[in-house]
Amino acid sequence: MDMVTLMAIGLLTGATTVLFGFGGGFVAVPVVVWADAALGSAAVPVATATSALVMVVNAAFATAVTPRPVLLALRGSGALLPLLAAGACAGAYASRLAPPDLARWAFVAYTALTALDLLLRPGFLRAASGPGAEPERAPRPLPAGAGAPIGAVAAFLGVGGSVMTVPALRRAGHPMRVATALANPLTLAVALPAVAVSLAGSPPPAATASGTGLVGLVDPYAAGALLLGALPVIAVLRRRPPRIPDRVHACAYLGLLALVALAMVLTGP
Numbered sequence: 001m002d003m004v005t006l007m008a009i010g011l012l013t014g015a016t017t018v019l020f021g022f023g024g025g026f027v028a029v030p031v032v033v034w035a036d037a038a039l040g041s042a043a044v045p046v047a048t049a050t051s052a053l054v055m056v057v058n059a060a061f062a063t064a065v066t067p068r069p070v071l072l073a074l075r076g077s078g079a080l081l082p083l084l085a086a087g088a089c090a091g092a093y094a095s096r097l098a099p100p101d102l103a104r105w106a107f108v109a110y111t112a113l114t115a116l117d118l119l120l121r122p123g124f125l126r127a128a129s130g131p132g133a134e135p136e137r138a139p140r141p142l143p144a145g146a147g148a149p150i151g152a153v154a155a156f157l158g159v160g161g162s163v164m165t166v167p168a169l170r171r172a173g174h175p176m177r178v179a180t181a182l183a184n185p186l187t188l189a190v191a192l193p194a195v196a197v198s199l200a201g202s203p204p205p206a207a208t209a210s211g212t213g214l215v216g217l218v219d220p221y222a223a224g225a226l227l228l229g230a231l232p233v234i235a236v237l238r239r240r241p242p243r244i245p246d247r248v249h250a251c252a253y254l255g256l257l258a259l260v261a262l263a264m265v266l267t268g269p
Helices: 003-020 025-035 037-064 068-074 080-097 100-120 144-157 162-171 176-200 205-210 220-239 246-267
Strands: none
Touching (some): 025 220, 025 246, 037 080
16 A cells, blocks of 8 residues: 555544544554555554554644643543553553454454444433433543553554543533543553554564564554644644534444444455
């Protein structure tokens, strides 16, 4: 895949970072699997590692340009961040030991099940209603105990955690605009330790045989091209955010989850 194509896809990762809090992970994993198809089964761990690096840079930049009043909604989540990081370390190490096909199909299964959950269970697309429904409450922080499992699953799959944190923040009472913005600093807590583990790893034998220049498990060529496309988009969309109705925003998030799961199925051998 050439530089221009990767940069064009990077534009999409930038848009998903701002609009959906993905940090680029859900787009980057299938794209890097496609770009590094010559690595065979080793393409999946390389894709998750490269995705983590892209997410660190995208999420850090998006967090830096997010208005401070929005970030203040994370008050009371101090214990959540170190637990996210600890879980991410465990998940990143597990991804190095797991069979590549397991990571790929776990990615597909998780995104598909999450999409179904968001579609069928009240609280994301629609508010709970009926006699047993809770009254509306002020937004509340995520429970700290969720940090370790979210971090572990996110790092193992290379998705940054937004697929779990955005729905959780939404159900905690935040509108989509705020939930997706808060997903970026939470993604940063997950992706930083995952990148450290990935850079310290040894390139797979297939990379040496094919001449792919990896740094640890990271493909710097693919990561750099994706970031060149993503960062300008993040800067523009943070300064001039589009006005999207909350329900439309939630539906678009759900549709993108389904699309990425399908893309991962189609990019595999």
